[in-house]
Amino acid sequence: MYLxxxxxxxxxxxxxLLSACTVQAADDAKxxxxxxxxxxVDVAIAKPNTDHILDSFTGTTAPIQEVMxxxxxxxxxxxxxxxxxxxxxxxxxxxxxxDGVLTDxxxxxxxxxxxxxxxxxxxxxxxxxxxxNVEQARLALVQAKGNVLQLQNAARANIEAARxxxxxxxxxxxxxxxxxxxxxxxxxxxxxxxxxxxxxxxxLVNTQANSVQEITQAQTAVKTAEQALQAAIAQVxxxxxxxxxxxxxxxxxxxxxxQALGQRSFTVLSAPLTGVVMExxxxxxxxxxxxxxxxxxxxxxxxxxxxxVPARLLSQLRMGQQAKITLDAFPQQxxxxxxxxxxxxxxxxxxxxxxxxxxxxxxxxxxxxxxRVSFVQPxxxxxxxxxxxxxxxxxxxxxxxxPKPSNPDHPSSQQRPSPQPPTDRKQTPTSNQxxxxxxxxxxPQPRVTSRQVQLGAQRNGQVEIIQGLTSGESFVSRxxxxxxxxxxxxxxxxxxxxxxVNP
Numbered sequence: 001m002y003l004x005x006x007x008x009x010x011x012x013x014x015x016x017l018l019s020a021c022t023v024q025a026a027d028d029a030k031x032x033x034x035x036x037x038x039x040x041v042d043v044a045i046a047k048p049n050t051d052h053i054l055d056s057f058t059g060t061t062a063p064i065q066e067v068m069x070x071x072x073x074x075x076x077x078x079x080x081x082x083x084x085x086x087x088x089x090x091x092x093x094x095x096x097x098x099d100g101v102l103t104d105x106x107x108x109x110x111x112x113x114x115x116x117x118x119x120x121x122x123x124x125x126x127x128x129x130x131x132x133n134v135e136q137a138r139l140a141l142v143q144a145k146g147n148v149l150q151l152q153n154a155a156r157a158n159i160e161a162a163r164x165x166x167x168x169x170x171x172x173x174x175x176x177x178x179x180x181x182x183x184x185x186x187x188x189x190x191x192x193x194x195x196x197x198x199x200x201x202x203x204l205v206n207t208q209a210n211s212v213q214e215i216t217q218a219q220t221a222v223k224t225a226e227q228a229l230q231a232a233i234a235q236v237x238x239x240x241x242x243x244x245x246x247x248x249x250x251x252x253x254x255x256x257x258x259q260a261l262g263q264r265s266f267t268v269l270s271a272p273l274t275g276v277v278m279e280x281x282x283x284x285x286x287x288x289x290x291x292x293x294x295x296x297x298x299x300x301x302x303x304x305x306x307x308x309v310p311a312r313l314l315s316q317l318r319m320g321q322q323a324k325i326t327l328d329a330f331p332q333q334x335x336x337x338x339x340x341x342x343x344x345x346x347x348x349x350x351x352x353x354x355x356x357x358x359x360x361x362x363x364x365x366x367x368x369x370x371x372r373v374s375f376v377q378p379x380x381x382x383x384x385x386x387x388x389x390x391x392x393x394x395x396x397x398x399x400x401x402x403p404k405p406s407n408p409d410h411p412s413s414q415q416r417p418s419p420q421p422p423t424d425r426k427q428t429p430t431s432n433q434x435x436x437x438x439x440x441x442x443x444p445q446p447r448v449t450s451r452q453v454q455l456g457a458q459r460n461g462q463v464e465i466i467q468g469l470t471s472g473e474s475f476v477s478r479x480x481x482x483x484x485x486x487x488x489x490x491x492x493x494x495x496x497x498x499x500x501v502n503p
Contacts, residue, residue, distance in 0.1 A: 037481070038488055041448070043439055043495035044477040046383040046469050057355075059307035061327070061369040063298030064358065067273055071288040072266035073097065080269075080284050082295070088271040094295060097267040097288065106264055109257040116250045123243040130239045134232040141225035148218040155211030162204035169197035275299040278367060303361050305337065305371045308352035317342060321375060323357050328370045335359050337373075383469055384462040389477045390434040390453065432456070436465070437483050439474035448476055450485040 071077075080095040082088060173193040180190035279296040282288065305325065309317065317339060325335045337359030346353045357373055432455045437448040453468030469475065474496070476483065483489070 038490045039483060040480040040492050041437075041446075041476045041483070041489045041495070042478040042492050043474050044385070044389070045496045046385065046465070046471050046473045046475060048383055048471045056372050056374040057307040057309060059305040059357070059371050059373055060367075061365055061371050062304045062306070062367050063275065063278075063300045064302040064304050065273060065275070065299040066278070066367075067275075067297045068293055069094065069269060069272070069295040069297060071097065071290060071292045071294060073102065073263055074289050075099070075101070075267060075287075077282055077284055077286045077288055077294070080280070080282070080294070082277050082280075084277050084280055086277045088275060088277060088297065090271055090274045092271045093268060094271055095269040095284075097269070099264050099267040102260065102264040102267065106257065106260040109253065109260045113250060113253040113257055116246060116253055120243060120246045120250055123239065123246050127236060127239040127243055130232065130236040134229065134236055137225065137229035137232040141222065141229050144218065144222040144225040148215060148222055151211070151214045151218050155207075155215060158207050159204065159211060162200070162207040166197065166200040166204045169193070169200040173197040269294065271297060273297060273299050298367060300361050300365070300367075303337075303359050303365050304340075305357040305359070305373060307355050307357065307373050308347075308350075309355050311346045311351045311353050314342070314353060317355065317375065324374045325357065325359055326372045327365070328372075330364075335362070382456065383465050383471055385436065385465055385469070385475060386477050387458070387461055387463050389475060390436050390455070390463060432466075436469060437476040437479075438469070439476070441474070446489045446491055448483055448485075448487055448489055450483075 075098040078096045078098055082094050088094065173190070173196070176185060176190040176193040179185040180187045275297045277295060278298045281293040281295065288294070319339055319342060321339045323337045323339065325337050326333070327335075337357040339355060340358040341354075341356035343354040343356075434453055434455055435450050436453045438451050440447045440449045451468055454466045456464030456466040458464070476489070479489070
């Protein structure tokens, strides 16, 4: 009985205790609803990231200009006056090839040209003689024309005198005939007068005929003189054509001579640039053919480095962009260069793009050294925040929700799938927008405000803020619970203050 009473007492005590706990839990729930729990947050100060370094690429050093000295004629290499490593100046004589055959060719071409020059002189003298004949023919023509005028004037005078004489004799004969018929004079005297009149009339006719004949002969002489003049002029043209043809042969032979002289000048090997002898590819005594390599020269005033860059980084590179260069041959030193060529042609298989970097030569670099090149990419003073500090419209759980910003130039953005758009189109921001909670400095108690920001590149757990946050502003980098716009928060011991951040 004692045990039963004891068991009943314990049960009653347990019931009382459970009732008290239930009441206490209900009271606590009411209190929690009445006063919500304040979130503890880590606050950070937005700081600009001025630049970042792209991946490092390897290349090989080379002179800014490299030239291969080759044989331009067939012949034996008689002398080579430089050694590997020698410095040469532009135009400096480097060696000599055999020029005996080419010298004979030059002499033959020169002799032929001189003979043709003599032919030109002879042809010009013929032109002079032909021109003299033209002048003689012209004078003969002038003289023939003068004879025609002289004969025409004389014929007019003679015919006029014969006409007057015949007219006078005819009048005298008529008068004497009338007198004889009248018995005033004798018939014999009248007959003589008529005979004289007939004789003078015949003289007039003969004078006219002779004048016409003489003038016709003079005009024929004029035509003959004109034909002689035209023939003389044509002969001048013929002789001048001979001169021109002979002169063209002289010009052609001069070209042959110049070519022979040029060929002979190629036997003298001269430096096409100022630089260093990088390699000797032939020796004195070797028989060379046109195109055979003799020396390799390089201009080392500047060093050129060619690297292969992924095409995805093309948008981040530009002409004149600075590059950091290190050489395995000098591991403790670093040099700077700049991009001088971005090839327009990428490899269709590897998608690599040749880039040329140019740097000054401090005087100890050579060709063929392994170079490591990295580029500094300016960021225009934009701020970067941790991925945990931002959220997208897909997740409203607070700053710990990490978005996936879009950055086609970065490898990480190519490896991660793009987030699916939310079903609620009214709350869907653009693909590179997110929400960031910023500390409201105007509030007397710590309070946060939600702000829409535009995202940029993503790298090493950091996200670039293109728009919506400026350097020096305080933002929530991490929160113990989801936040809402205007929520009161409690700053953790890890929070940064504006006084602890350098301007």
